[in-house]
Structures are given as structure tokens and as C-alpha cells.
Amino acid sequence: MTRSVWIKADDDVGDWDDRRARITAALEAGADWVLVDERDVERVRELGDINVAAFRTDGDLTLVDDAEDESETEDAGSHADADPDAVVVGKDGEGDATIDLPEDFSGSADLSTLRRDGDQERGAYVRILGKEYERFAETAADEADHTIVVGEDWTIIPLENLIARIGEETDLVAGVTSAEEAKTAFETLEIGADSVLLDSDDPDEIRRTVEVRDEAERETLELEYAEVLDVERVGSADRVCVDTGNLLEHDEGMLVGSMARGLVFVHAETADSPYVASRPFRVNAGAVHAYVRTPDGGTKYLSELQSGDEVQVVDTDGHTREAIVGRVKIEQRPMFRIALETGDGDRVETLLQNAETIKVPTREGRTAVTDLEAGDELLLYYEDTARHFGEAVEESIIEK
Numbered sequence: 001m002t003r004s005v006w007i008k009a010d011d012d013v014g015d016w017d018d019r020r021a022r023i024t025a026a027l028e029a030g031a032d033w034v035l036v037d038e039r040d041v042e043r044v045r046e047l048g049d050i051n052v053a054a055f056r057t058d059g060d061l062t063l064v065d066d067a068e069d070e071s072e073t074e075d076a077g078s079h080a081d082a083d084p085d086a087v088v089v090g091k092d093g094e095g096d097a098t099i100d101l102p103e104d105f106s107g108s109a110d111l112s113t114l115r116r117d118g119d120q121e122r123g124a125y126v127r128i129l130g131k132e133y134e135r136f137a138e139t140a141a142d143e144a145d146h147t148i149v150v151g152e153d154w155t156i157i158p159l160e161n162l163i164a165r166i167g168e169e170t171d172l173v174a175g176v177t178s179a180e181e182a183k184t185a186f187e188t189l190e191i192g193a194d195s196v197l198l199d200s201d202d203p204d205e206i207r208r209t210v211e212v213r214d215e216a217e218r219e220t221l222e223l224e225y226a227e228v229l230d231v232e233r234v235g236s237a238d239r240v241c242v243d244t245g246n247l248l249e250h251d252e253g254m255l256v257g258s259m260a261r262g263l264v265f266v267h268a269e270t271a272d273s274p275y276v277a278s279r280p281f282r283v284n285a286g287a288v289h290a291y292v293r294t295p296d297g298g299t300k301y302l303s304e305l306q307s308g309d310e311v312q313v314v315d316t317d318g319h320t321r322e323a324i325v326g327r328v329k330i331e332q333r334p335m336f337r338i339a340l341e342t343g344d345g346d347r348v349e350t351l352l353q354n355a356e357t358i359k360v361p362t363r364e365g366r367t368a369v370t371d372l373e374a375g376d377e378l379l380l381y382y383e384d385t386a387r388h389f390g391e392a393v394e395e396s397i398i399e400k
Helices: 016-029 038-047 070-078 109-114 131-141 159-165 179-190 203-217
Strands: 004-008 033-037 051-055 086-089 121-128 146-151 171-176 195-198 224-244 252-259 262-267 282-287 291-293 299-301 310-315 320-341 347-353 359-362 365-368 377-382 386-388 391-393
Touching (some): 004 203, 016 033, 086 109, 109 131, 131 159, 146 159, 146 195, 159 171, 179 195, 195 203, 224 310, 224 347, 252 377, 320 377
Parallel strands (some): 004 195, 051 086, 086 121, 121 146, 171 195
Antiparallel strands (some): 224 377, 252 262, 291 299, 320 347, 386 391
8 A cells, every 4th residue: 555645734724934834844854745725736836846735715716814915815816727636625615514514415515526527636625523524524435536534633533434434446534633643544453544634834743754654655574594505706797786865774785686586685885894985875786687676575687777766675674665776886896606595495596796895694793795604694585486577476487
């Protein structure tokens, strides 16, 4: 499931300066959506690239808030024709209880608006004020691409009911006020909401909520040790250094290997040596033919990587995250062939450069490949599956 973070930035949160601060924080943190009023759509576009959802308003789109001055009113009016990526109904309507809910939902003005044809995605905004609003959200979900539910008291939001009853036809967005509430929303019923709508002015809270989103999407891998059978000098090959746009921690690296079913953990160059300074953005990953694991659980050949691609970074406990490739360096270097035997007797191999700066995790700790010997135990990720164009497939493939 792909999670997303929405940031609430409509006129309920304050004047344009307040709204702009939230939008800027959302852009800097890497949020997915901002939810604004229609008049602010173009101004958001000018601030940066982010998905924009806008509350639908009928009639005059100019400001009526006495707290904002006349010059801003004129400026907002000049931006009123911009198109959002999604139109959201429910504000100043039935969804937020400005208008009473009809006993028969077939007479709902909000639902009628949702059913109108249009090129944009459609969203429903519902404050959960009781069971009838819970039922209204469920009905709206049949029409809406995004169903935003906001509770007045987080502890009583009927999120479990909505998760259980609303299917995959809509993106369920839970209103939250903190990263901690976002984490709970993503974990409810072990399925969680698809997205969260954060209502907070705190840039740190916005950043932490985006981090919660990223953590919710990441997998944790079960790594295991395999015994080193042989370390053999095999001459020179085209070696790939993967330089990322991210700084890697001391216990992090990438999973690479000659055989997709057994990927060896290779540390990032975070340690200083007598020969070179540390390069904590780099993994000296192996030869061009080798696989490297990607954040979607697939693999790519090292030779395919290019600037802008994403690769999976893993730590020695199996926690993963993604990193952006900034540069790939391919040079001819002397290599080792490292042969390993897994716990169930399978044999896997990889090629790594013959250099003291390339480190791998063994049971004895971080070890240079130049110090590896038969009998050492090396950390790897083993997955008994074949790969076709990087995707796991159910077929027999022999790698040797």
C-alpha cells in the first residue's frame, strides 16, 4: 500500500502568510498533497510542485475574511481560475455540518456534487460527529476518489469501522494533528488508513509525519549468515560504485549479488582508512552484471543504474529505506569471486573489488573483503525465487 501525507492549508488555519508557511513546510518535508481553498491553487503552484486538492466553493471566489487586507483580496481573485488536481466537497456543506444532513442521503447536495462528471479527481470531506456522519462518509466513499474523515476527538474516531467497511474504491484520508496520531492511523487494524490529513503549523511535526509515512511503507528484511566457501582472485572486471544523494549510516549498505536469490550485504564507505577518506554516500557494489535490490522489492542490474533512480538501503538489522542515485562510476578493477553456502545448502556468489576499503558484515563484525577467509560467515538476504526483468517469478531458473 502506498501511503500519503496531506497538509491542511485552507483559510481555517489563518491568513495567507499562515497558509503559505504550511505549504512551504509541506514542500520542504516531501508531503504528497496540500488541501487549500480554490482561490489559493495558483499561488500553491507558484511555490512548488505538489499535488493540490481544493475545497469546492460556488459563486464568488474572492476573499470575505476581514482579517485579510484588500490587496490580498485582489491578488487572490486573480488566481481563482487555476485547476486543482482534486476537488473536495464538504466544507461549508453537509460534510462539516454547516448544512444539516438529509434523512435520505439521495437528497444530499454534497453527494450530488460528487457525482458530477469532471476530469479532476473528487474528494469528500466529512467531520465524524456521530453515527450518521460515519454512514455519510461510507456513502460518499462510493463516489469519491478520496474520502477525508476528521474526528473532533481522536480517541473516538471510528476509524476501525471505516477501514473495515470502505473498500479499495477510495483513498481513505484520516484527519490527524500530530505524527503520533498519523502513526496510529497508518497502523489501525493492521491495514491502516491510506493517507492522513495533518492539521499543524509546526514544520517539525510536518517533517515527522512524512517520516512516519516513509517508515510505514518500508519493509524489514530477514537477513541471515552464509558460510564463505571460497575467496578467489579472478582478474579485472567493470566495477560499479553507486554514489547516492543521501548520507548513509555506519551500519547501512546495499544488497548486491551475482544471483538474485542470494544478495550479499555490502557496507557503505562510512569508515576512514589509512588510504582514503570516508565517502558515506558511496557503496562499492560489485561488477556490472550484479543485481542490486530496489525499494519496491525488485532488482536492477548495477549496469542499469543511473542518476535519479532509487535503490534500497538496508542496515544490519534488516531495516530498509530508499536512496536516490546521484552518480554511477564504472571502472575496471581487480576482483574477488566470493562463494557462499546458505543455511539450507544453497550456493550463491558475487564479485567484489579486491580493495581494503570494501567492507562486509560478518559474525566477527565489519570486515574488509581482503581479510575474508573460508569459514567466515557473511550477512546476506536469501530469497528462494527466480527473477525475470527484476520481478520475482514462479519458474525454474538455474544460476551458477
